[in-house]
Amino acid sequence: MKSTEQLEQQLKRHSKAAKLEIWGKVVSFSALLLIVAVVVAIIGFVASKGLATFFTNHVSLWDFLSGKSWNPGVTDAHGKPEVGALPMIVGSFLITILSAIIATPFAIGTAVFMNEISPNKGAKILQPVTELLVGIPSVVYGFIGLSVVVPVTRTLFGGSGFGILSGTCVLFVMILPTVTSMSVDALRSVPRYYREASLALGATQWQTIYKVILRAATPGLMTAVVFGMARAFGEALAVQMVIGNAALMPGSLVDPASTLTSVLTTGIGNTVMGSLQNNALWSLALVLLLMSLIFNLIIRLIGRKGRLQ
Amino acid sequence: MMNPKTQNKVAIGSLYGIAGLVVLILMALLGYILVSGVPQLSWHFLTAPAKAFLEGGGVGVQLYNSFYLLILAMLISFPIALGAAIYLYEYAKDNWVTTTIRTAIEILSSLPSVVVGLFGFLFFVVRLNLGFSILSGAFALTFFNLPLLTRSIEDSLRTIDTTQREGGLALGLSRWETITRVILPAAVPSILTGVILSAGRVFGEAAALIYTAGQSAPALDFTDWNPFNISSPLNPMRPAETLAVHIWKINSEGIMPDAKAISSGSSAVLVLAILLFNFAARYLGKRLYKRLTSA
Numbered sequence: 001m002k003s004t005e006q007l008e009q010q011l012k013r014h015s016k017a018a019k020l021e022i023w024g025k026v027v028s029f030s031a032l033l034l035i036v037a038v039v040v041a042i043i044g045f046v047a048s049k050g051l052a053t054f055f056t057n058h059v060s061l062w063d064f065l066s067g068k069s070w071n072p073g074v075t076d077a078h079g080k081p082e083v084g085a086l087p088m089i090v091g092s093f094l095i096t097i098l099s100a101i102i103a104t105p106f107a108i109g110t111a112v113f114m115n116e117i118s119p120n121k122g123a124k125i126l127q128p129v130t131e132l133l134v135g136i137p138s139v140v141y142g143f144i145g146l147s148v149v150v151p152v153t154r155t156l157f158g159g160s161g162f163g164i165l166s167g168t169c170v171l172f173v174m175i176l177p178t179v180t181s182m183s184v185d186a187l188r189s190v191p192r193y194y195r196e197a198s199l200a201l202g203a204t205q206w207q208t209i210y211k212v213i214l215r216a217a218t219p220g221l222m223t224a225v226v227f228g229m230a231r232a233f234g235e236a237l238a239v240q241m242v243i244g245n246a247a248l249m250p251g252s253l254v255d256p257a258s259t260l261t262s263v264l265t266t267g268i269g270n271t272v273m274g275s276l277q278n279n280a281l282w283s284l285a286l287v288l289l290l291m292s293l294i295f296n297l298i299i300r301l302i303g304r305k306g307r308l309q
Numbered sequence: 310m311m312n313p314k315t316q317n318k319v320a321i322g323s324l325y326g327i328a329g330l331v332v333l334i335l336m337a338l339l340g341y342i343l344v345s346g347v348p349q350l351s352w353h354f355l356t357a358p359a360k361a362f363l364e365g366g367g368v369g370v371q372l373y374n375s376f377y378l379l380i381l382a383m384l385i386s387f388p389i390a391l392g393a394a395i396y397l398y399e400y401a402k403d404n405w406v407t408t409t410i411r412t413a414i415e416i417l418s419s420l421p422s423v424v425v426g427l428f429g430f431l432f433f434v435v436r437l438n439l440g441f442s443i444l445s446g447a448f449a450l451t452f453f454n455l456p457l458l459t460r461s462i463e464d465s466l467r468t469i470d471t472t473q474r475e476g477g478l479a480l481g482l483s484r485w486e487t488i489t490r491v492i493l494p495a496a497v498p499s500i501l502t503g504v505i506l507s508a509g510r511v512f513g514e515a516a517a518l519i520y521t522a523g524q525s526a527p528a529l530d531f532t533d534w535n536p537f538n539i540s541s542p543l544n545p546m547r548p549a550e551t552l553a554v555h556i557w558k559i560n561s562e563g564i565m566p567d568a569k570a571i572s573s574g575s576s577a578v579l580v581l582a583i584l585l586f587n588f589a590a591r592y593l594g595k596r597l598y599k600r601l602t603s604a
Binding site: 017018020021023024025027028029030031032034035036038039040041042043045046049105106107109110112113114117118125126129130131132133135136137138139140142143144146147148173176177180204205206207209210230233234235236237240241261264265266268269273282285288289292293295296 | 313314316317320321323324325327328330331332334335336338339341342345388389390391392393395396397399400409410413414415416417419420421422423424425427428430431432435452455456459482483484485486488489506509510512513514515516519520553554556557560561569572573576579580583584586587
C-alpha cells in the first residue's frame with residue numbers, strides 16, 4: 001500500500017520525457033540567445049570604439065563627416081587632427097551607387113528572361129551559373145579585377161588604372177549574380193493568373209512583362225537591388241585590391257581613391273590600439289555598421305510596403 | 310508610336326541580348342579563372358609550402374589551414390545554429406521577442422564581413438588575448454556563418470509537413486522527442502545541403518580572417534599531431550593564413566615574384582572547391598533523401 005504522500009510525489013514529479021522537454025527548450029533557446037548576444041556585442045564594441053574619437057579625442061562629428069583630408073597622425077593649422085572621412089564616404093557611396101545602376105538593368109533583364117521568356121534555357125544554363133557565381137569568393141573577384149580590369153582601364157583611360165571605375169566594374173560583376181537570383185525569386189512569386197489574365201486581355205508578352213509582372217514584383221525587385229547595394233557597400237577586399245587606396249577626394253573616376261572598407265583593411269593593423277589613429281578607423285567601421293543597419297531598415301520598409309499592397 | 314507587336318519584338322529581342330551578354334560575362338569570368346589557374350595546379354603546388362621571395366612555392370599550408378578552419382568553424386557554428394533554428398521554428402511564439410530576435414539575426418547576416426572580422430580582432434585577439442590564431446579565426450567565421458546557417462536549417466524544418474509533428478504528438482511523444490525523433494531525421498538531407506553550401510561560403514571568406522587568423526602561415530610539421538606543439542597542424546593557437554587570405558596578401562604586398570601565377574592557381578583551387586561543395590550538396594542531399602525516406 002502506498003501512502004497518499006508517496007502517490008502525490010509520484011504524480012507531481014516530472015516524467016523523464018518532460019524533463020527532456022524542458023532541457024531541450026532551454027538548450028535551444030540559449031543557442032538563440034547566444035546569437036542575439038553576439039549581435040549586441042558587435043554593435044556595442046564597435047560603437048564604443050568608434051565613438052571614442054568624438055568623446056575621448058574630442059573630434060567634432062561635423063569635421064569627421066565633412067573634412068576632406070584624412071591623415072589622423074597629423075594636426076592641421078588649427079591644431080586639430082586631420083580626420084576628415086568625406087573622401088572615403090564619397091568613395092564608398094560612389095562605387096555602390098554606380099555598380100547598382102549598372103547591375104540593375106542587367107540583373108532584372110536576365111531574371112525576366114529566365115522566368116518569363118525562356119524558362120528552359122534559364123533553368124539549364126543561367127540558374128546553375130548564377131548560383132555558382134554567388135558563391136565565388138570576393139578575393140577571386142579582386143584578383144581578376146587586378147589582372148584584367150585594371151590593365152584594361154589603364155590602356156583605355158590612362159593613369160594607373162586603379163580607381164572608382166575599376167572598383168565599380170568589379171562590384172558590378174560581383175553583385176550581378178546575387179541581384180539576379182533574388183530578382184528571379186521576386187518574379188517567381190507573381191501569381192500565374194496575372195500573366196494569364198493579361199495575355200487573355202490581348203496584351204503582348206512585353207506589355208504583360210512591363211505593365212503587369214514588373215509592377216507586381218516591384219517590392220521584391222527593389223529588395224534585390226538594395227541587397228546588392230548593401231553587399232557592394234560592405235565589400236572590402238575585392239574593392240581594396242583595385243581602388244588604389246589613396247585617401248583623397250576622387251577627382252575623376254580613374255583617379256586612385258579609397259572606400260571605408262579599403263582604409264579599414266589596410267589601416268587597422270598599422271595603428272596602436274587606443275590611439276587617435278586607431279579610434280578614427282573604428283569610427284569608419286561604425287559608419288559602415290550604421291550604413292548596413294540603414295540598408296537593413298530600407299529592405300524592411302520595402303517588404304512592409306509590399307505586404308500592404 | 311511603335312506598334313505593340315513591333316515593340317514586343319524589339320523588347321524581347323533586347324532581353325535576349327541582355328541575357329546573352331550576362332551569360333557571356335559570367336562564362337568569361339569562370340573561363341578566365343579556370344584557364345589561367347588550372348595549368349598552375351600540380352601536386353607540388355598543392356602540397357609545398359609557400360616561398361615569400363622566390364618563385365616556385367606552393368600553397369600546401371594555406372590549403373590545409375583553410376580546411377582546418379572550415380571544420381572548426383562548422384563544429385562550433387552547427388550546434389548553435391541547429392539549436393537556434395529549432396527554437397525559432399518549433400517553439401517560438403509569434404510575439405515581439407521573436408520578432409526582435411529575428412531582426413537581430415537579419416542584422417548579423419547583413420553586417421559586412423570586415424566588421425565581423427574587426428570585432429573578432431577586438432574581442433578575441435586583443436581582449437581575450439588569443440592572438441592571431443586559428444581559434445580567433447574560427448570564432449569570427451562562426452559569427453559570419455551563424456545567421457545564414459540558422460536560416461537555412463529553419464527553412465529545412467519548414468519543409469517538413471505539420472502532419473508529421475501532429476503524428477508525433479498524437480503518439481504521446483513530447484515536443485522535444487517529436488523534434489529529435491521525427492522532424493530532424495526527415496530534415497537531415499536538406500539540412501546537410503544547407504551546411505555544405507554554407508561551407509563553400511566560409512571556405513572562401515577572407516575579410517573576416519585577415520585580423521583574426523592572421524596573415525602568416527608558419528611551416529607545419531605534418532608528422533607531429535600533438536595539438537600543443539607550435540608546429541603541429543592541429544595546434545589551434547597558431548596563426549593561420551588561409552588560401553583566400555593568401556591571394557589577397559601576395560597581391561597587395563607584391564614581393565613574391567610569381568604572385569600572379571600563384572594567385573591564379575589558388576583562385577582556381579577555391580572555385581573548384583566551391584564547385585565541388587555545390588555538387589556534393591546536391592548529390593548527397595538527393596542520395597540521403599532516397600535512403601532515409603525510401604522514396
